[in-house]
Amino acid sequence: MCFVAFLHLFILCTLFPVAECLFLHPCNISDSILPSYDYIVVGGGVGGLVVANRLTEDRSVTVLVLEAGKLDFPANSVTVPGLVGHGWDPAYDWNISTIPQEFLDNSTIPLPLGHVVGGGTILNGLPTTRPGRRSANPGWGWRGLLPYFMKSETFVADMDSKVTRDFNIQTDMSVHGTNGPLEVTYPRFLYISNFLQGVSELGVPLLNDPNAGVMAGAMIVPSTMSVQSQSRADSRTAYLDGAISRPNLHLASEQTVTRILIGANGSAPGINVPLFGELRRAYGVQSVNCIMEVILAAGAILSPILLQVSGIGPALVLKELNISVQVDLPGVGQNLQDHAMVQPFYNYTNTCLFSAADIAGAILQEVEDEYFTNHTGPWTAPLISTTAFPSLRSLTANWSSILQSVSSCSAEQHLPPGQHPTILKGYDQQRQLLLQFLNWDDVGALEVMADSIGTLSVSNLHPFSRGTVRALSADVFASSDTVAADVEVDPRYCSQPEDCTILNTTAMQQLMPKPPAPWDKMAGPGPLNETVLLDAVQRNLRTEFHPCGTTSMMPFELGGVVNPRLVVYGTANLRVVDGGIMPLVPAAHVQAAVYAIAEKVCL
Structure with missing residues (x-):
């Protein structure tokens, strides 16, 4: 194994001639790693790499990034937009699944999580959308994050005038960055525009710039x-590769952090310090000491798990695992939210429409040649480029009765049993905010995605359902091969029944939509009835890969885990910088928000 790793390191050094010990190789890490660093960053995805890049702009600051996954050498299925979604190296995924979902059909659902330098940005579908102006946390909504959205990106609207006209693309460059590390643009090929025409006829407005x-x-x-x-x-090409020559930035791949070392003012663990009597201090991980801060950026699933096994979390959970309680923090691992997605929901059947499914045989060779020769053609188009975010009012005349049904329930009625009072209080406030959001006609309720292979998928943007994440063992991270078995992830999809309410529409008739088997046999000449549609939803529901909320930035008395500086309550120098800090999953794809959050916290 070390020979293969050495070969990878040799290739890396030929790609980046000035490495200056940036990559600490697994075979010789004990000889290369420093005894202490100013900052230790756990996780090499978006949050971790952005923070490490920005901190090491100060050459007097030393930073160590520890990533459990490998340094990727991506294949075409990862880097070519038209092939994204056709599979990736299994080693890039933690291979975690949910527990059986009791409010669906009791099946487990795979929850892909990046296990690679670059994290989820190596695996995701590429679309970048920002949350809208409606937000709850002052300073952390669209306006508060706008400077950091702009700081993170170099946006280029390089499209033919006919394409921009046909597809209603008019970029507002006043809200986009032009000198950031992350490239953002439109593909040089777009599939059918019938979807936009169809939803427009239903009264859904066409947006010139979705990120304005x-x-x-x-x-x-x-x-x-x-x-x-x-x-x-991705976050590696944007934030790591450009920092390759900085001797004060070290990244160690294939290094799984087992726990964060926590004590009183840097002392050894085991001293019983009350939550707000004296703040606990993170002083390192394993055999590496930290002088300033430990920054946790392992994602919304694994960050709360790492906090729990380090002694920070609900006291009852920690005591069950025989873990010494450093900080009794009930919100750690609670408030799990995700965009539940039904995929595929409808198939196009109009044979006159060209889709990625038609790329085969001689056409495949032609498309491949065009992409690698000219960087044009269908392979430049990601799986998803065309979407709609219709408001609840535009979807159904029964919108008010749906909201009334939610508001008539008590806060704890659809939550897991035995919730701490702070969690109940926090959820009640979240629910009131969601009811406000869904009452407005400028906030999307669902995302409808028209993909390149000829199917339509639907996801719920503002779920009321809440789930949990918890460790099943104090030694979850003792071996990266067994992590999945020692982690319990329960999104509790559709525990709030309104999340799976079926909103049927007669949109996009030119596409001749047809539901997938076996529901196509039940459809008959008219639209599917609600019972059949609900069955289809419960059997086909999957994740849209947007878990959030498990280390929420909320007041402690509302079940929060971090304060507005993203410092974990009860600690002096432990931060969380990933999607887990978002108290409500944004009504957008989450990667743009995480880039901006990490940029903002580094100010």
């Missing part, structure tokens, strides 16, 4: 991809 603050409408979304090569742009 209003998300309720239909649009072509930009993607994180290189303008020149039309290939994936």
Whole structure:
């Protein structure tokens, strides 16, 4: 194994001639790692790499990034937009699944999580959308994050005038960055525009620029991809590769952090310090000491798990695992939210429409040659470029009765049993905010995605359902091969029944939509009835890969885990910088928000 790893390191050094010990190789890490660093960053995805890049702009600061996954050497299925979604190296995924979902059909659902330098940005579908102007946390909504959205990106609207006219693309460059590390652009090929025409006829507005603050409408979304090569742009290429020559930035791949070392003012663990009597201090991980801060950026699933096994979390959970309680923090691992997605929901059947499913035989060779020769053609198009975020009012005349049904329930009625009073209080406030959001006509309720292979998928943007994440063992991370078995993830999809309410529409008739088997046999000549549709939803529901909320930035008395500086309550120098800090999953794809959050916290 070390020979293969050495070969990878040799290739890396030929790609980046000035490495200056940036990558600490697994075979010789004990000889290369420093005894202490100013900052230790746990997780090499978006949050971790952005923070490490910005901190090491100060050459007097030393930073160590520890990533459990490998340094990737991506294949075409990862880097070529038109092939994204056709599989990736299994080693890039933690291979975690949910527990059986009792409010669906009791099946487990795979929950892909990036296990690679670059994290989820190596695996995601590329679309980049920002949350809209409606938000709850002062300073952390669209306006508060706008400077950091702009700081993170270099946006290029490089499209033919006919394409921009046909697809209603008019970029507002006043809200986009032009000198950031992350390239964002539109693909050089777009599939059918019938979807936009169809939803427009239903009264859903067409948006010129989906990232200008209003998300309720239909649009072509930009993607994180290189303008020149039309290939994936990810957090590694954006924030790590450009920092390759900094001797004060070390990244150690294939290094799984087992726990964060916590004590009183840097002392050894085991001293019983009350929550707010004296703040606990993170002083390192394993055999490496930290002088300033430990920054946890392992994602919304694994960050709360790592906090729990380090002694920070609900006291009852920690005592069950025989873990010494450093900070009794009930919100750690609670408030799990995700965009539940039904995929595929409808198939196109109009044979006159060209889709990615038609790329085969001689056409495949032609498309491949065009992409690698000119960086144009169908392979420049990601799986998802065309979406709609219709408001609840535009979807159904029964919108008010749906909201009334939710508001008539008690806060704890659809939550897991035995919730701490702070969790109940926090959820009640969240629910009131969601009811407000869904009452407005400029906030999307669902995302409808028209993909390149000829199917339509639907996801719920503002779920009321809440789930949990918890460790099943104090030694979850003792071996990276067994992590999945020692983690319990329960999103509790559709525990609030209104999340799975079926909103049927007669949209997009030109596409001749047809539900997938076996529901196509039940459809008959008219639309599917609600019972059949609900069955289809419960059997086909999957994740849209947007878990959030498990280390929420909320007041402690509302079940919060971090304060507005993203410092964990009860600690002096432990931060969380990933999607887990978002108290409500945004009504957008989450990667743009996480880039901006990490940029903001580094100010």
